[in-house]
Amino acid sequence: MEMVRTLSIDENGMRKGAWSKEEDSKLRAFIQRYGHHNWPQLPKDAGLSRTGKSCRLRWVNYLKPGLNRGNFSQEEEQLIIKLHQKLGNKWSAIAAKLPGRTDNCIKNFWHGHVKKRLDKEKNNVKNAEISHCFPSTSTFQLPHQADQEKLDTTYEPTRLSNSAFLQYTSNSIESHSSNGLMLTSSGANAKQIVESVELFPELMSFWTEPFVPDTISCDSEQIMSSYSSWEEHFPHLSTKSLDNFLDMYCFSYS
């Protein structure tokens, strides 16, 4: 798919937008012959009506030899996820670990593919944890069910110790791998939970802490008002982590 930005001329007479084949040829030929030591000067010497910045971008992201513009492999995707987990939005640093890939294409790939996949997994994990947190043997019912049935049951949340959590997840993985049992009917499995905890390390300590908040009612408004005060209960957690937690593990009414 050829992306074409409308060509325009800025107030200094510089061309903006899509590059023509002639411009590409000029830029490529010039850099291959003379290199690029001074981007602002380069377009003048190369006979291009472009800014140095524009030339640099075109070269780095499109014309430079050795660029890999094909689809991302699964290995590359995994590496990107791992590096992003470690480095955040440091696209250039991530790109440095992937030969032939530019920061721009990794950034685009992230926004297009990876984020979408992780969002999907987050939803699966959320469903898995709701089932875990509120097992079917409990008198608790999910809020929408409660709303439907006008129930007013209560639930006393419990937390697992670190070892219990690990035991729990490893057992789940074992049962999943040995006889194909899924942790929940939603399709999420323990492995996904473990992966999600790896993605958000702070959640591990959060989830396994002994602290138990006030009894939570099934009434949706009461639940949400309880959540709104959780920041006070967990001052050591960043707002972002709390948001992530609520997003992953708690109810959504939207």
Added chain:
DNA sequence: AAGTCTGCCAACCGCCCGGAA
């Protein structure tokens, strides 16, 4: 068939950093 929506990605913009003057 036509209109609308969505995904994708090239390219731009504004900001920041580091080195030179």
Added chain:
DNA sequence: GTTCCGGGCGGTTGGCAGACT
């Protein structure tokens, strides 16, 4: 120490193509 400037970075936008209604 300060200012200037080039290079680089991350975020955002523009617009095409294909999917969907």
